Amino acid sequence: MRLLSARSIRHFLEIGEVKKPLKFLGVYMRRYWVLYMSLFFLLTIGILNTLGFAWFMKNMTDSAIALDFDRLGRLFMVGAALTVISSALLYLNIYLESNVVIKIKRDMKNDLFNHILRLPASHFNHQHSGEMVSHLTNDVGNIEGIIGINILNMIRLPATAIAAMIFLMNIDAKLTLLGFIFGPIAVLSAAVFGKLLRSNSKTLQAAWGKQYSFLNDSLMSQTIIRSFSLERLFFQRYTASNDTLASLQLKDAKIYGWFQVGASAALSIAYLANVGLGTWYVAKGIITVGSLMAFTTLMQYLIFPFTGIAGQWGSFQRSLASVDRIMAVFDTPVQTNELPEALPGKELRGSIQFRNIQFSYDGSTDVFKSLNLTVPANKITALVGSSGAGKSTIFLLLQGLYKPANGEILFDSTPTEQMDLSQLRSSIAYVPQEAVLFDGTIRENIAYGKLNADMNEIKQAARDANIDDFIMSLPDGYETSVGERGVNLSGGQRQRIAIARAILKNAPVLLLDEATSALDSETEHLVKSALERLMKNRTTLVIAHRLSTIQNADQIVVMDKGSVVEQGRHHDLIAMHGLYTRFYQLQFPDEGMLVGA
Ligand SMILES: Nc1ncnc2c1ncn2[C@@H]1O[C@H](COP(=O)(O)OP(=O)(O)OP(=O)(O)O)[C@@H](O)[C@H]1O
Numbered sequence: 298m299r300l301l302s303a304r305s306i307r308h309f310l311e312i313g314e315v316k317k318p319l320k321f322l323g324v325y326m327r328r329y330w331v332l333y334m335s336l337f338f339l340l341t342i343g344i345l346n347t348l349g350f351a352w353f354m355k356n357m358t359d360s361a362i363a364l365d366f367d368r369l370g371r372l373f374m375v376g377a378a379l380t381v382i383s384s385a386l387l388y389l390n391i392y393l394e395s396n397v398v399i400k401i402k403r404d405m406k407n408d409l410f411n412h413i414l415r416l417p418a419s420h421f422n423h424q425h426s427g428e429m430v431s432h433l434t435n436d437v438g439n440i441e442g443i444i445g446i447n448i449l450n451m452i453r454l455p456a457t458a459i460a461a462m463i464f465l466m467n468i469d470a471k472l473t474l475l476g477f478i479f480g481p482i483a484v485l486s487a488a489v490f491g492k493l494l495r496s497n498s499k500t501l502q503a504a505w506g507k508q509y510s511f512l513n514d515s516l517m518s519q520t521i522i523r524s525f526s527l528e529r530l531f532f533q534r535y536t537a538s539n540d541t542l543a544s545l546q547l548k549d550a551k552i553y554g555w556f557q558v559g560a561s562a563a564l565s566i567a568y569l570a571n572v573g574l575g576t577w578y579v580a581k582g583i584i585t586v587g588s589l590m591a592f593t594t595l596m597q598y599l600i601f602p603f604t605g606i607a608g609q610w611g612s613f614q615r616s617l618a619s620v621d622r623i624m625a626v627f628d629t630p631v632q633t634n635e636l637p638e639a640l641p642g643k644e645l646r647g648s649i650q651f652r653n654i655q656f657s658y659d660g661s662t663d664v665f666k667s668l669n670l671t672v673p674a675n676k677i678t679a680l681v682g683s684s685g686a687g688k689s690t691i692f693l694l695l696q697g698l699y700k701p702a703n704g705e706i707l708f709d710s711t712p713t714e715q716m717d718l719s720q721l722r723s724s725i726a727y728v729p730q731e732a733v734l735f736d737g738t739i740r741e742n743i744a745y746g747k748l749n750a751d752m753n754e755i756k757q758a759a760r761d762a763n764i765d766d767f768i769m770s771l772p773d774g775y776e777t778s779v780g781e782r783g784v785n786l787s788g789g790q791r792q793r794i795a796i797a798r799a800i801l802k803n804a805p806v807l808l809l810d811e812a813t814s815a816l817d818s819e820t821e822h823l824v825k826s827a828l829e830r831l832m833k834n835r836t837t838l839v840i841a842h843r844l845s846t847i848q849n850a851d852q853i854v855v856m857d858k859g860s861v862v863e864q865g866r867h868h869d870l871i872a873m874h875g876l877y878t879r880f881y882q883l884q885f886p887d888e889g890m891l892v893g894a
Pocket residue numbers: 422658659664682683684685686687688689690691
């Protein structure tokens with residue numbers, strides 16, 4: 298029966314659920330054991346200092362009543378020394394605690410971002426980037442409630458109580474024990490409200506995550522918001538999200554308030570009882586006035602293990618909600634053990650082959666049932682097909698961003714599964730439809746293609762991409778800032794910078810998702826000739842949206858609903874009068890005669 302109730306208390310307090318997060322944090326805390334030991338040492342001195350003050354109060358009062366002025370003078374010096382020690386302890390505690398908290402948070406943020414960078418691409422299909430930002434900011438910030446002074450208090454408070462108890466027992470046992478009677482009130486309050494705090498904190502942190510996601514989306518789409526006049530709608534959504542957050546925070550404040558009431562009620566009642574009984578003892582001459590002073594000074598330390606630990610429990614529970622969310626990210630399996638890095642690309646002599654590929658994003662709807670495709674080395678293969686046919690998916694599979702459920706992709710007869718991801722991705726240069734630039738200078742953005750490239754190489758790549766003249770016409774040249782996602786540049790300029798990056802990477806395989814947005818004819822010519830230079834002597838797989846650009850491709854692959862339906866050179870396909878011919882007629886209605894030829 299006793300065992301059962303102990304178990305049900307453990308269950309109610311969710312002690313089992315506390316173990317895992319504490320074990321997780323323990324890994325980080327162990328790294329700074331020297332700092333923790335120093336804090337522990339300070340803690341011991343702090344307890345002695347507290348007892349010293351009680352002793353000081355007792356003796357000062359008793360000496361004053363006995364009119365022993367010599368002793369009063371000596372005691373005053375002791376009091377002054379205790380005050381200096383107490384101030385020094387305060388400073389050292391704050392300094393060392395901040396040290397340990399800052400370092401653990403830094404380490405955890407580093408590890409978390411490292412883990413996020415190694416998560417499979419599929420993870421981001423159902424996790425918003427704003428959620429990740431909230432893990433790295435809010436959640437990591439919240440662990441402070443566990444790793445800092447709170448964890449030390451779990452030791453300090455009971456230790457101080459025991460020391461205070463030993464000291465006070467020597468004066469009067471009954472008065473001392475009276476202090477403990479009211480402790481259970483605080484414990485009960487901690488149990489009930491701590492549980493509520495943790496569950497509310499989880500909801501609160503999830504709401505923060507949602508708001509970060511919303512802000513991410515809306516701040517990145519300012520132009521669209523303005524052009525569709527969505528300001529009012531987005532503002533309403535933001536205020537609604539703030540209302541949700543505010544009501545959850547108010548609920549948290551309410552629970553915490555009741556929690557504190559429970560804890561401090563125990564302290565106040567115990568205090569009252571002690572002062573009542575203590576003064577009666579003094580009146581009866583059982584204890585001295587000085588002893589009563591010592592009691593009133595140390596009384597709080599007797600109750601504190603209950604009220605204090607109850608308080609810590611509340612902060613613990615709030616922090617645990619964040620630790621749970623952080624652990625959920627760490628529990629998501631990563632795709633690579635190490636962070637991939639750029640290596641020299643693997644030369645492709647034979648071909649890339651997709652063999653009987655079956656693939657689905659969601660595990661239920663197949664994008665490919667059994668895809669077979671050969672991409673010959675040093676030739677241009679163009680992929681055309683209706684929207685949703687699976688062209689982009691081929692790029693993602695080849696780069697190892699997703700894994701096929703069945704079948705294999707061979708890179709020069711080596712299954713890509715057996716290749717190191719860094720090696721595979723270093724062998725491929727990808728030029729997406731929308732050029733992706735990072736905030737920084739033009740030079741930095743080109744250099745992402747080859748991190749150790751010198752200025753001559755960067756300039757040569759820019760020349761080959763037909764963008765060097767433009768860059769040199771800017772006042773800051775290569776040091777010009779491109780702005781967030783390259784907003785300071787035009788679409789055509791961004792594209793050519795992305796091409797320069799791919800040229801610099803000089804990978805044997807090129808994946809090119811042709812831009813659909815129309816460029817003016819001069820820019821189009823610049824981009825086209827840059828691409829031709831890029832494709833030279835490379836195995837190129839291009840998703841062609843405009844059929845005019847691929848008439849010279851060595852092989853055109855026509856796709857429909859996840860299958861290759863036609864394959865050949867332009868004229869062969871036109872002669873087939875199939876899907877390719879239909880696409881061609883749609884894009885060039887005036888060339889009907891040619892199609893029929
Ligand atoms: N992340 C994803 N999660 C689930 N389904 C997806 C995802 N990405 C694409 N799909 C689905 O997979 C199929 C193939 O998409 P894919 O992007 O490869 O087509 P596509 O031929 O490149 O089309 P488009 O020419 O319009 O870019 C589509 O039906 C699409 O809805």
